[in-house]
Amino acid sequence: MVRITFFQNQEQNLTGFDCLGHAEYTEENDIVCAAVSALVITCINSIETLTEDRFSCESSQTDGRIVFRMSEDAGTGSQLLLQSLALGLEEMESNYGEFIDLIFEEV
Secondary structure (H helix, E strand, C coil), X not given: CEEXXXXXXXXXXXXXXXXXXXXXXXXXXXXXXXXXXXXXXXXXXXXXXXXXXXXEEEEEXXXXXXXXXXXXXXXXXXXHHHHHHHHHHHHHHHHCCCCXXXXXXXX
16 A cells, blocks of 8 residues: 655645555556656656755655655745645545555644
8 A cells, every 4th residue: 555644734735745655556567556656756856847945855666665845835836736746646545545545744
């Protein structure tokens, strides 16, 4: 199962996320894991390319771990991209809930 934890401040702004695990949809073709990875990596690359905001990111392919944190309050563009990621993952969770666990935590 892929567990994605979004972190948000008291103003409900997203400050980062942890993504951990593999969906294990099937042994031959893990389309759920591939879709999660595509959404997450596109979001990170978009924040890096399209905004001036700073962040930290660590990853490990062996355990499917991505740890992403905004270094400062995310600007409007980064917030929109993070919210878009959350929206896409919420839709995936509604269709593939046995493979994705989405959590929102206030920090």
